[in-house]
Amino acid sequence: MSQREKQPPLRTCAACRERRPQQELIRITASKDGSVAVDTTGKLPGRGAYLCNRAACCGLARKRGSLRRALKCPVPEEIWQDIERIILAGRSD
Ligand SMILES: [Zn+2]
Numbered sequence: 438m439s440q441r442e443k444q445p446p447l448r449t450c451a452a453c454r455e456r457r458p459q460q461e462l463i464r465i466t467a468s469k470d471g472s473v474a475v476d477t478t479g480k481l482p483g484r485g486a487y488l489c490n491r492a493a494c495c496g497l498a499r500k501r502g503s504l505r506r507a508l509k510c511p512v513p514e515e516i517w518q519d520i521e522r523i524i525l526a527g528r529s530d
Pocket of ligand 1: 450451452453454455488489491494
């Protein structure tokens with residue numbers, strides 16, 4: 438199977454496991470020293486994990502620890518707040 442270059446790369450949400458175009462997801466990174474950041478530029482180095490831009494996925498990832506597992510390090514409270522803020526800001530209603 439060959440993918441056309443036009444198609445955006447698909448990434449898997451750590452919460453619901455759906456595959457979506459990268460720009461529809463929020464990227465969270467963990468650097469080697471264990472600091473977690475919300476990567477709004479898409480350029481931060483380190484291990485990356487993705488979440489849908491949906492409150493449900495944020496809540497699910499938090500409850501199940503899926504993001505912590507994907508990043509292999511704990512996710513600080515302020516990071517969850519950042520993610521929630523991004524989701525709220527991105528809401529269309
Ligand atoms: Zn999701």
